[in-house]
Amino acid sequence: MKKFRLEHIGFAVSDPKAAAEWYRRVLGFEILHVAENRDAANAFVRNENGTVLEFWRSHDKISTADELSDPLQLHVAFTSENPNEDVKYLLEAGATLYELSAPTTNGDQTVALRDPWGNCIQLAKRAPGSFFHR
Numbered sequence: 647m648k649k650f651r652l653e654h655i656g657f658a659v660s661d662p663k664a665a666a667e668w669y670r671r672v673l674g675f676e677i678l679h680v681a682e683n684r685d686a687a688n689a690f691v692r693n694e695n696g697t698v699l700e701f702w703r704s705h706d707k708i709s710t711a712d713e714l715s716d717p718l719q720l721h722v723a724f725t726s727e728n729p730n731e732d733v734k735y736l737l738e739a740g741a742t743l744y745e746l747s748a749p750t751t752n753g754d755q756t757v758a759l760r761d762p763w764g765n766c767i768q769l770a771k772r773a774p775g776s777f778f779h780r
Contacts, residue, residue, distance in 0.1 A: 711764030
């Protein structure tokens with residue numbers, strides 16, 4: 647089987663440059679590249695773990711968030727040791743709350759928010775013993 651390495655995950659947004667700047671300022675991503683012209687734009691950002699996100703705009707495409715019937719259909723999840731405090735921080739930075747889930751039977755806790763472009767950000771606090779801790 648041929649193996650592929652994940653390069654990036656892309657989201658169509660109305661303002662790629664502003665999205666990249668928000669992810670830099672609020673979530674600590676590094677801006678790798680920004681390109682704009684009249685008909686299109688894109689911006690790539692990377693976090694400390696090497697995850698790369700692309701925000702892009704094309705004159706003939708609508709935003710990713712506008713296509714989804716539920717924001718959680720496509721989301722970017724971040725670990726959080728204190729989701730309640732981190733939610734406050736993200737709300738103050740311009741995110742909006744979508745869903746605060748009750749802890750699961752194994753103790754996992756997740757919160758879903760939307761970034762200023764409507765894309766879903768999930769905060770996840772995983773219980774000890776979760777497959778994420780192995």
